[in-house]
Amino acid sequence: MAGYVFAKKQFIGRDKLFGLLLLSLMIPGMMYVVPQFAIINKLGWMNSYRAMIVPHLANVFGLFLMRQYMTTIPSELLEAAKIDGASAFRTFGQIMLPLTKPVIAICAIYSFMFTWNDFLAPLITRKQPRC
Numbered sequence: 001m002a003g004y005v006f007a008k009k010q011f012i013g014r015d016k017l018f019g020l021l022l023l024s025l026m027i028p029g030m031m032y033v034v035p036q037f038a039i040i041n042k043l044g045w046m047n048s049y050r051a052m053i054v055p056h057l058a059n060v061f062g063l064f065l066m067r068q069y070m071t072t073i074p075s076e077l078l079e080a081a082k083i084d085g086a087s088a089f090r091t092f093g094q095i096m097l098p099l100t101k102p103v104i105a106i107c108a109i110y111s112f113m114f115t116w117n118d119f120l121a122p123l124i125t126r127k128q129p130r131c
Helices: 002-008 014-026 029-043 050-056 060-070 075-083 088-099 101-116 120-125
Strands: none
Touching: 002 014, 002 060, 002 088, 014 060, 029 050, 029 120, 050 101, 050 120, 060 101, 075 088, 088 101
């Protein structure tokens, strides 16, 4: 849904906010290890599947991919839905969502592959043995 907002909605600072999100892709993943460990520990999710699933549900690469795909969809479809009286959520659910099924599948596959190949996240989310 964030890709839809960045692609089709107009608001102040949209391009700057999107650029800031893209800049976060340049930060190496190792920089997130300590804050991620502290948050997971504080939430009490250590040694659980939630600790491995929730941090990987949304990522900036998926947002970028969805936005780029949604900019190729003609805005006339959204205007026609607006003329017919559809709300913003109905327009997203009945027009944009079916049109973006291929890129949603690609995002799901990439997210699964990146998470599957991640050795560090399960390593830091398990309980450390006390010596």
